[in-house]
Amino acid sequence: MKRGEGLLVVDVGTTKISALIGEEREGKLWATGLGVSPSQGLKRGCIINIEEATQSIKNAIDKALNQAKVEPTFVYTSIAGNHIKTYYGMGVIALRDKEVTPQDVEEVLKSAQTVDLPPNKLIIHVIPQEFVVDQNKGILHPVGMVGVRLEAHVQLITAERAHIQNLIKCFENLGLEVDGVIFQGLASAEAVLTPEEKELGVLLIDLGGGTSDLVIYKENVLRYAASLPLGGELLTGDLAICLRTTRAEAERIKIEKGVCLRELVNEEDFVEVPGIGHRPSTKISKKIVAEILEERVKELLTLIEAEIDKFSNTYFISGAVLTGGTSLIPGLIYLTDQILDLPARIGYPERLPGLTEEIYHPQFATAVGMLLYAYNNLIQGLEKAPKKKGFIEKLKELLKI
Ligand SMILES: Nc1ncnc2c1ncn2[C@@H]1O[C@H](COP(=O)(O)OP(=O)(O)OP(=O)(O)O)[C@@H](O)[C@H]1O
Ligand SMILES: [Mg+2]
Incomplete structure (x- = not known):
């Protein structure tokens, strides 16, 4: 990245859109602009109203660009939802020069993508699991190795074509061309996992507002998503249903007083619950609130257990890392330990220079991870002109309408 170039990442979450701008300063990635806007037009990770989603994305981007004051050269956005699936792929090529070159790796990875996918699926990430050079298995970096045959085994992370198209359309509506779409779970993992955890085996759970993204790493490789x-x-x-109050009040009670473990609460503690319409407010035991939350969190963890059971028989995982806004609910670490039988911790994103404190929160794990992932893996060596000159001005014009 050159001086004055901006890397814009936009995490399109179910409850909030986070736009984050990265710049390179003294050879390091800095976070220099942040814009957050409540999400409209999204449900369980997917766009259900393009106009509303476009407006929310625009609000977040505008704030971030106003703060960083750069024109974005690269733009990446994020995707999640239960249409995200992983498929196995295998490719093989003959080595012309009897030694593996970077072009050979590119070619064999391309060949590993020729999988018979359902027509509505698009590949968003190709994750090499291992390369085999002749009879040599378990190779992660094959370049320079001598042999006559190169084989690649990969995991393909796919998303549904229509969901990607809807997402990209929102950016097109704003005159922005998207350079890539990143799976939110992969991004969060990039921001919160340590190299030791990735090596030993770890389950990342990004508990957001509408989705729970799962990623498993083992031996430094993403094995499952x-x-x-x-x-x-x-x-x-x-x-809201059980306490007979509005969603807004239920959200406030959850964040201010909610815990998901009844043992953590005193029988004598009460919360004031405003009634709906002009009904009077009532006092409800905090224990009841905890019981309601505990039941749902247990159910959620049981579903996660069923999902990872498909995988974890083959690999031993040594712990779990919880991130995303919902990871902050007290009692969750204990329940994760009980139900998944994994020692858990909360994942805060890596501290980047610049807006260090502003983005040091589990809710920003995905946005920070997108910045890191794009900076380290996607844009290195890419030369591009800044996106659409005068984009900030254009946005301001649009906002006036
Ligand atoms: N302190 C807290 N205790 C409990 N829940 C919280 C707390 N803070 C935030 N949350 C919850 O976190 C959720 C939002 O998390 P996050 O911002 O990670 O989601 P998102 O990225 O918008 O959605 P998703 O990734 O699922 O599409 C909301 O449901 C909110 O109620
Ligand atoms: Mg999220």
Whole structure:
């Protein structure tokens, strides 16, 4: 990245859109602009109203660009939802020069993508699991190795074509061309996992508002990815129904007083619950609130257990890392330990220079991870002109309408 170039990442979450701008300063990635806007037009990770989603994305981007004051050269956005699936792929080529070159690796990875996928699926990430040079297995970096045959085994992370198209359309509406779409779970993993965890084996759970993204790493390689259409909004919904109050009040009670373990609460503690319409407010034991949340969190963890059971028989995982806004609910670490039988911790994103404190929160794990992932893996060596000159001005014009 050159001086004055901006890397814009936009995490399109179910409850909020986070736009984050990265710049390179003294050979390091800095976070220099942040814009957050409540999400409209999204459900369980997917866009259901293009106009509303476009407006929310625009609000977030505008704030971030106003703060960073750069024109974005690269633009990446994110995707999640239960249409995210992983497929196995295998490719093989003959080595012309009897030694593996970077072009050979590119070619064999391309050949590994020729899988018979359903027509509505698009590949968003190709994750090499291992390369085999002649009879030599388990190779992660094959370049320079001598042999006559190169084989690649990969995991393909796919998303549904229509969901990607809807997402990209929102950016097109704003005159922005998207350079790539990143799976939210992969991005969060990039921001919160340590190299030791990735090596030993770890389950990352990004508990957001509408989705729970799952990623498993083992021996430094992403081995599995999924996205369940369940998140913190379900907890809020349960509270609203059971306490007979509005979603807004239920959300406030959840965040200010909610815990998901009844043992953590005193029998004598009460919360004031405003009634709907002009009904009087009532006092409800905090224990009841905890019981409602505990039941739903247990159910969520049981579904996660069923999902990872498909995988974890083959690999030993040594722990779990919880991130995303819902990871902050007290009691969750204990329940994860109980149900998944994995020691858990909360994942805060890596501290980047610049807006260090502003983005040091589990809710920004995905946005920070997108910045890191794009900077380290996607844009290195790419030369591009800044996106659409005068984009900030154009946005301002649009906002006036
Ligand atoms: N302190 C807290 N305790 C419990 N829940 C919280 C807390 N803070 C935030 N949340 C919940 O976190 C959720 C939002 O998390 P996050 O911002 O990670 O989601 P998102 O990225 O918008 O959605 P998704 O990734 O699922 O599409 C909301 O449901 C919110 O109620
Ligand atoms: Mg999220």
